[in-house]
Structures are given as C-alpha cells and as structure tokens.
Amino acid sequence: MPPNDNILLKLREIKESLTPVEKLIAEYILENTYEIPSLSIKELAIRSKTSDASVLRFCKTIGYKSYREFIVSISTSLGSMDEEETDQYTDIQPGDDLQTIINNISLNNCKSIEDTLKVISRSEIEKAVDLLIKTQKIDFYGIGASGLVCMDAQQKFMRINKMCHAYTDSHSQLTAATLLKKGDVAVIISNSGKTLEILDALEVAKKMGASVIAITRYSKSYLAEGADVVLNISTPEVTIRSGAMGSRIAMLNTIDILFAGVASAEYQNVRKYLSKTHNIILNKQRN
DSSP states (O other), rough: OOOOHHHHHHHHHHGSSSSSHHHHHHHHHHHHHGGGGGHHHHHHHHHTSOOOHHHHHHHHTTTTHHHHHHHHHHHHHHHHHHHHOOOOOOOOOOOOOOHHHHHHHHHHHHHHHHHHHHOOHHHHHHHHHHHHHHSSSEEEOOOOOHHHHHHHHHHHHTTTTTTEEEOOOOHHHHHHHHHHOTOOOOOOESSSSOOHHHHHHHHHHHHTTOOOEEESSSSSOHHHOOSSSSEOOOSSSTTTTHHHHHHOOOHHHHHHHHHHHEEETHHHHHHHHHHHHHHHHHHHHHH
C-alpha cells in the first residue's frame, strides 16, 4: 500500500457500493474512527452488529490480508486526519459573502486534488501512460461535466500529434466506439461510473477489442469493473450544488498527469509538435 494511502478516505468513497453488512461496518468505523485502533475483531463485530467473519471479509474486500493490517492502516490515516482536520469540504450556502465563496471553492478544489492523490494508483497511471504512448488512436468519452474534461483532453493530446477526439453525446460515442479496433484506446470519464450511456460505450469499445482507461470515483461500479485500467478520483461529500466542481477539477488534474506522462516519455518526438503548435498560436496572437 502506498505511504499516502488513506483508508478512511477510501471508505468514505466506497461506502455506498458495499454490501449491506459491509456498509454497517464501514459506517461504524467512519462514525467512531478514534476508537477503532483499540478494538479487537470481536469488539468491532459486536459494536457494528455484525460478526467476526463479516469483519474479516470486510477487511479483505477493501484490500487487507488481515485485521491487524487494517488496524495499522486506520492508525496511519488517523494521524493524517489530525494534521488536516481544518481542511474540510464546504458546500455553497445561501447568502455567502464573496470572500467566503472565494475561500471555500478554492479549498474544495485543492482538497479534491489532494484526496485524489490518496486514492489514485501509481501503477495504474503507469499502465495508462504506456497504453497512450503505444496507441495510434485515442477516443475520449464523457457526458455533461465529464464531457468538458474530454474536450480538454482532446486539446492537450492533439498538441503532441496524437490522433484523438472527444465524444460528448451518447450517439456519437456509440458510433465512434463501433469503429475502434485492437490497439486503440478509449478513455471513459464518469464520476459515478454508472451512467447508462457511458456503460453502453464501454460495452461496445470492449467488444471491438480496444483498451479502456476509466477515470472515475473511487467506488465499485460497472465502469471500474469493465475497464482495463482504472484511475480513481476522490470527490467531496457535499450536495449537488458544488459536488460536480470538485470532481471536474480532479478529472482535469488526472488528464494533465496522463498528458505530461506521455509527453515526457516521448519528449524527443513530441518536442517539435509542442513547439509548432505553440508558435502558430503565438503568431496568430501577434497578428
């Protein structure tokens, strides 16, 4: 497990996709975090109204070989929480003054990136960058706010001469996915990972033999299960008024990481393209 791994953050993200029994355990842990390190497996089972076997299965479900390993991770995460407890997500409130809005929105965006760094897998990033380096064609699929991220991704990868296109509606996504082949890459962006149109595109892309990279919230979802590579993001526990803001920022940051990874690995080849695209825009501005 990476040193900045935060199991409490991951539990918050994945809680709603757990089984009913696992959810009982997760909710008890999140509501009573500071007492968890001192509890035995039997004590946690009793307090969460489950069983010893359920607690052990829960630990394995979230990636731990033993209850002891899970407790060590909880203790580490609590130490991290103590250092960051003042940096909490804040939702938009009626009547907020402008300075409060400036501070809160900026904090939420920074927090989304920081929390994403605690759930995203470095090995999955490496796999994604490797796929994007080797492929000749990249499709970006996303609906709504995720579609805006796709358009940003297209603009970036186009600058290094990658054949790519952003598809932001269900019909064009299905049409494009049908034309994919083995060796092509579909980057599917969805916060929930459960949007029906996105799942249709996933099914077709896989059927055509393309590799699929998913950028989605850290949670169990059909998109995460069906993708070849999963890049998880973390989004704030706030209402719909500001929730999409944080997820969009986290997704944009992930796209920037992928772009920089590909550009850095192929720098000798892409430098000329970056220079040419920079110069043509610069000359246009001067004229």
